[in-house]
Amino acid sequence: MPIELQRSWSDPDLDTWRDTVVRFLEEHVIPGDEEARERGHVGHEVWRQAGALGLLCADIPEEWGGVGGDFRHEAVVYEEMARRSLTGMNTSVHAIVAHYILNHGTEAQKRKYLPRMARGELVGAIAMTEPGTGSDLQAIRTRAGRTERGWRIDGSKTFISNGYLAGLVLVVCKTDPAQRARGTSILIVETAEAEGYRVGRVLKKIGLKAQDTSELFFDGVEVPAENLLGGEEGKGFFQLMSDLPYERLIIGVMALAAMEGAYQAALDYARERQVFGKPLLEQQNTRFKLAEIATQIKVGRAFVDDCVHRLLAGTLDTATASMAKLWASEAQGRVVDECLQLFGGYGYMEEYVISRMYTDARVQRIYGGTSEIMKEVIARTL
Secondary structure: OOOOOOOOOOOHHHHHHHHHHHHHHHHHHHHHHHHHHHHOOOOOHHHHHHHHOOOOOOOOOHHHOOOOOOHHHHHHHHHHHHHOOOOOOOHHHHHHHHHHHHHHOOHHHHHHHHHHHHOOOOOEEEEOOOOOOOOOHHHOOOEEEEOOOEEEEEEEEEEEOOOOOOOEEEEEEEOOOOOOHHHEEEEEEEHHHOOOEEEEEEOOOOOOOOOOOEEEEEEEEEEEHHHEHHHOOOOHHHHHHHOHHHHHHHHHHHHHHHHHHHHHHHHHHHHHOEEOOEEHHHOHHHHHHHHHHHHHHHHHHHHHHHHHHHHHHOOOOHHHHHHHHHHHHHHHHHHHHHHHHHHHHHHHOOOOHHHHHHHHHHHHHOOOOOHHHHHHHHHOOO
16 A cells, blocks of 8 residues: 555645645756765755745744744655655754754844755754764864954864755864863854865765765864854753754654655555566565555654654653654664565665665664664663
8 A cells, every 4th residue: 555645743734835845856856866966965056946945944933034834844845855865955954953043042143044044045064973972972072262252163073964065064062171061062153254164075975875974174263252052151062952852853754754755666666566477566475565564654653743743742852752763763774674675686776766765774873863872862761
């Protein structure tokens, strides 16, 4: 059976919104996806096109230049991209950056940056991970020292999504090295005017080929005092922790949608592929595998949709969001692997979307907090 797109959190207006998102992807993203995979980024123009259509910062209030919707509007964008294995525009990281500014920024910071992010003029990135630190954000080495006009940043970051195209980077750094969590702050760097800022390699990955994941270097980058997120030193770690339910639910939403896309691709293939004189779908093993996959998706959809409702109500806690991220990303790996198996040798060929879904799925268990970290977060609440 095909997967139904209706969600418990959807409504007719969101269905219309979904149609707009799909048209944008078909007209502006899919035609250039192969070239983007070759060069490692989608370029700035498609971001501006998305901004012109109001598809960026969809859950940011209109007073700050956003669409004025809620998380559901963002979720539709993530779902339709994930279902098609379109990974070049990391709109989720862009939205997360916008939410840090919305939730923690000063009035001046919101006024200066959010409208430009919504228009696609500034692509957002957040620079957390460093060589050797991984998930231990309290061990970061990037330093920011005070100057007469503000702050001077020195250090390097790696695995930064949107790093090559970023016009605005939130840099997680130590402003008081003697402290751990309380010595961490977030500084806003507008890259076009940042002397000493340098983008390193666009990193070669086994998946997410069109996504510009990069190294970033900060060699004495000076920013004014007003670029301290929220205007108060030492709040960086707590700012990061407060937005975790939003960030981890995004990964859960993307994982479920990718599972749905993989299932639909496998179902279509099984109907068309002839094996021993009849469609692959008529083989008992194929039917049973697809039945198992459809069941996993249905069960996962109920949980993730409930988490969406909780987020909208303001009651989604970190542990539950971590459960959604853990279960969905692990299930995505299993489901996509089983779907690829049904394609046989063709599933190993990059021209088939299932092969891209397979390699793209692997990182879902790593970024946003590894599965092991999710288990630790959940275990602490037992």
